[in-house]
Amino acid sequence: MNVNLVLLPGDGIGPEIVKVTAELLTLVAQKFGHEFKMESCHFGGIAIDVTGSPLPEETLKACLAADAVLLGAVGGPKWDQGGPRPEAGLLGLRKQMQLFANLRPILPNPELVSASPLRPERLVGVDFLVVRELTGGIYFGEPKERRQVNGLETAVDTMVYNTAEVERVSRYAFELARTRRKKLTSVDKANVLETSRLWRETVKRVAVDYPDVTLEHLLVDAAAMHLITRPASFDVIVTSNMFGDILTDEASVITGSIGNLPSASIGADKNRFGFPRGLYEPIHGSAPDIAGKGIANPVGTLLSAASLLRFSLGLEEEAVLIEKAVDETLKAGYRTADTAASGQASLNTQQFKAKIEEQIERIMAKTK
Numbered sequence: 001m002n003v004n005l006v007l008l009p010g011d012g013i014g015p016e017i018v019k020v021t022a023e024l025l026t027l028v029a030q031k032f033g034h035e036f037k038m039e040s041c042h043f044g045g046i047a048i049d050v051t052g053s054p055l056p057e058e059t060l061k062a063c064l065a066a067d068a069v070l071l072g073a074v075g076g077p078k079w080d081q082g083g084p085r086p087e088a089g090l091l092g093l094r095k096q097m098q099l100f101a102n103l104r105p106i107l108p109n110p111e112l113v114s115a116s117p118l119r120p121e122r123l124v125g126v127d128f129l130v131v132r133e134l135t136g137g138i139y140f141g142e143p144k145e146r147r148q149v150n151g152l153e154t155a156v157d158t159m160v161y162n163t164a165e166v167e168r169v170s171r172y173a174f175e176l177a178r179t180r181r182k183k184l185t186s187v188d189k190a191n192v193l194e195t196s197r198l199w200r201e202t203v204k205r206v207a208v209d210y211p212d213v214t215l216e217h218l219l220v221d222a223a224a225m226h227l228i229t230r231p232a233s234f235d236v237i238v239t240s241n242m243f244g245d246i247l248t249d250e251a252s253v254i255t256g257s258i259g260n261l262p263s264a265s266i267g268a269d270k271n272r273f274g275f276p277r278g279l280y281e282p283i284h285g286s287a288p289d290i291a292g293k294g295i296a297n298p299v300g301t302l303l304s305a306a307s308l309l310r311f312s313l314g315l316e317e318e319a320v321l322i323e324k325a326v327d328e329t330l331k332a333g334y335r336t337a338d339t340a341a342s343g344q345a346s347l348n349t350q351q352f353k354a355k356i357e358e359q360i361e362r363i364m365a366k367t368k
């Protein structure tokens with residue numbers, strides 16, 4: 001397969017983890033006889049420094065023409081002082097690529113449960129997937145502005161959803177639930193918000209087409225609680241943009257290893273291969289405190305690349321190879337600093353990558 005990928009290394013540890021991931025992708029391509037062309041583009045804070053915009057025209061064009069996009073992380077204190085923000089680039093790209101569904105799988109690694117803030121027995125059986133609506137809601141609603149009201153500086157954001165937006169993302173979530181344990185939890189705030197009442201109505205209507213999937217509705221405040229008290233009871237969760245943002249940070253932290261978690265943002269358009277175009281990125285941020293030290297954990301990005309192979313290229317075997325190599329490396333006890341237990345030795349990014357390479361070679365040799 002001849003594939004065109006765009007890499008957006010971004011800020012902080014982004015460039016370090018994307019570089020390692022690109023090298024491992026090249027190795028996987030070699031093993032399976034593919035050619036992955038990878039073009040790096042400026043995005044986020046670095047793009048502001050170079051071009052004045054967090055999403056330069058050239059970067060946007062490249063992303064829209066690519067088969068899939070891999071992102072490191074954006075943002076940092078340097079761009080917090082007023083002026084354009086790196087995050088605006090991410091929002092613009094989500095909108096332009098029509099990335100309507102953001103998938104964040106929460107599957108604690110059994111090797112790392114001791115790092116979770118929850119008691120280990122609470123983590124037994126935890127395996128769920130949050131589907132976050134990503135191109136609507138309060139993130140994008142208009143008006144969004146400052147104005148003077150009765151002589152007071154006032155700010156307005158607008159939460160807005162239409163039935164088409166809710167139907168598209170909930171249908172996608174029902175389809176995913178069908179491939180799993182057939183349970184869908186829709187999260188809203190229907191006791192207060194009109195958008196949530198429309199959300200709930202629409203999800204109920206879509207549910208008629210999925211009689212095999214059990215549907216549950218939860219208010220977002222209760223959902224925040226149940227993620228802690230009964231995380232194993234969830235299978236697929238579907239929710240709006242802002243609720244999804246908040247709940248996925250909470251969900252990721254209960255795994256004890258946010259640095260290992262991938263995410264996939266699925267586009268409405270298809271790429272040249274008939275798969276959805278998508279943007280793939282780790283859940284964690286740019287970690288400016290450790291940037292440039294060569295100690296960042298590449299697992300979140302690497303597993304995001306595996307999702308890229310699966311969802312945007314249909315390369316299941318190649319995706320599984322990466323996931324297995326990561327699993328085996330962790331099982332063998334190798335850790336980067338962020339996931340090492342106190343007193344446990346840790347590897348730097350390059351050393352960790354070498355261990356993953358060894359696993360890839362070993363697994364490939366075994367399957368021959």
Ligand code: IPM
Binds near residue numbers: 087
């Ligand atoms: C995320 C991030 C972004 C969001 C920020 C960086 C704009 O927190 O991807 O969850 O709020 O969506």
Ligand code: MN
Binds near residue numbers: 245246249
């Ligand atoms: Mn977030």
